[in-house]
Amino acid sequence: MRTIPVSQITDAVKEMCIEANLFLTKDMEEALKQAQKSEEAPLGRSVLDQLCQNLQIAGEDSIPICQDTGMAVVFLEVGQEVHFEGGVLEDAVNEGIRRGYTEGCLRKSVVSDPLIRENTKDNTPGVIHYSIVPGDRVKITVAPKGFGSENMSRIFMLKPADGEEGVKNAVLTAVKEAGPNACPPMVVGVGIGGTFEKCALLAKQALTRPLDQRSEIPWVRAMEEELLERINRSGIGPGGLGGTTTALGVNISTYPTHIAGLPVAVNICCHVNRHAVRTI
Numbered sequence: 001m002r003t004i005p006v007s008q009i010t011d012a013v014k015e016m017c018i019e020a021n022l023f024l025t026k027d028m029e030e031a032l033k034q035a036q037k038s039e040e041a042p043l044g045r046s047v048l049d050q051l052c053q054n055l056q057i058a059g060e061d062s063i064p065i066c067q068d069t070g071m072a073v074v075f076l077e078v079g080q081e082v083h084f085e086g087g088v089l090e091d092a093v094n095e096g097i098r099r100g101y102t103e104g105c106l107r108k109s110v111v112s113d114p115l116i117r118e119n120t121k122d123n124t125p126g127v128i129h130y131s132i133v134p135g136d137r138v139k140i141t142v143a144p145k146g147f148g149s150e151n152m153s154r155i156f157m158l159k160p161a162d163g164e165e166g167v168k169n170a171v172l173t174a175v176k177e178a179g180p181n182a183c184p185p186m187v188v189g190v191g192i193g194g195t196f197e198k199c200a201l202l203a204k205q206a207l208t209r210p211l212d213q214r215s216e217i218p219w220v221r222a223m224e225e226e227l228l229e230r231i232n233r234s235g236i237g238p239g240g241l242g243g244t245t246t247a248l249g250v251n252i253s254t255y256p257t258h259i260a261g262l263p264v265a266v267n268i269c270c271h272v273n274r275h276a277v278r279t280i
Contacts, residue, residue: 002136003083006092008280009138013096016142016276017072018104021064024055027210028187028273031248035185035238044243048185051238051271066272069106070144072097072126073204079135090128098122109147129201141208143275149186149268152178155200158262164219167192167264168227174266175231175247180240183270185248187211188231191265193255203267206251208275215252224250238271248273 024032032055036048058065074093084092101108101123108123133139154177156170171190178186191202215221228250237243248271257263 001081001083002079003085004138004280006084006087006089009084009089009092009140010096010099012140012278012280013074013093013142014099014103016140016278017097017100017106017144020142020144020274020276021066021069021104021106022062023059024065024272025210025275027212028248029055031211032185032271035245035248039238039243039245041237041243043241044238044245047238047241047243048245064106065274066146066270067107068109068146068148069101069123070146070274071110071150072101072123073143073145074126074128075139075141075143075205075208076128076130077133077139078130079137080132081134081136082138093128094124094126097126098124138280139277140280141275141277143204143208145204145274146270146272149178149182149270152182153200153203153267154265155196156264156266157196158264160260160262162262164223166262168223168230170264171227171250171266172230172234174268176234176236178268179236182268183272184236184240185238185245185271187248187269187271187273188227188250189267189269190227190250190252191255191267192252192263193257194263195257195261196263198255199263199265200267202253202255203265206253207267207269207273208277209251209253211249211251217254220252220254224252 039045154174189203189206191199231247236246
């Protein structure tokens with residue numbers, strides 16, 4: 001059994017909230033630069049030039065990549081041989097979010113009640129997902145999610161007979177209806193299978209998979225490639241102003257499901273697909 005003080009979790013989450021809002025991961029940065037080179041529309045290329053310049057300025061001046069610094073989503077993979085001491089794990093994560101957003105001067109966007117709408121003034125609470133895994137380590141993924149793109153997400157409860165074409169049509173429908181509102185070029189996370197809530201979680205987690213890592217399942221990999229090509233033929237383009245780069249990637253995750261169902265969730269993220277990963 002390995003003992004980890006929850007203060008280590010707090011410190012890591014604080015730093016990761018700031019890091020994720022100031023810097024993109026290397027795969028996202030490379031995808032944007034590649035799109036900048038390959039975009040065929042002059043206006044679309046101009047938009048990508050500005051996005052890359054914005055990314056550089058954010059890093060050099062230590063300011064957020066986007067004014068919407070998101071609601072903090074945290075995935076914790078906790079080794080079953082880990083024992084936490086010094087406090088409650090969930091409180092430690094939220095304390096890390098609070099410190100990260102206040103000390104990092106990041107915009108506080110969370111309200112304490114969905115209808116009363118009073119701002120919590122420290123961006124807590126976050127949305128925290130736990131999984132128990134083998135080992136004595138804790139893997140933390142912090143993924144701040146802005147709501148321009150989050151609001152464009154969809155769930156489709158398809159019939160099994162809808163099959164592969166039904167899944168593809170669902171994803172393309174979600175992207176086309178999102179249009180410019182999701183601040184393209186976007187990353188499209190897709191969850192297929194499970195239940196109503198499971199497919200949504202799969203879609204959210206899919207956004208954190210590096211864009212240069214394709215699915216190991218042959219049919220999933222083929223669908224990711226086909227959907228990316230079809231989305232980029234939609235003409236929505238960077239900033240929704242037209243072009244050949246509407247999406248930088250399509251990441252699909254799957255899970256077993258019921259004989260009577262085919263749930264599909266589409267969680268779209270803007271070009272600022274932010275996440276930071278650490279293992280303690």
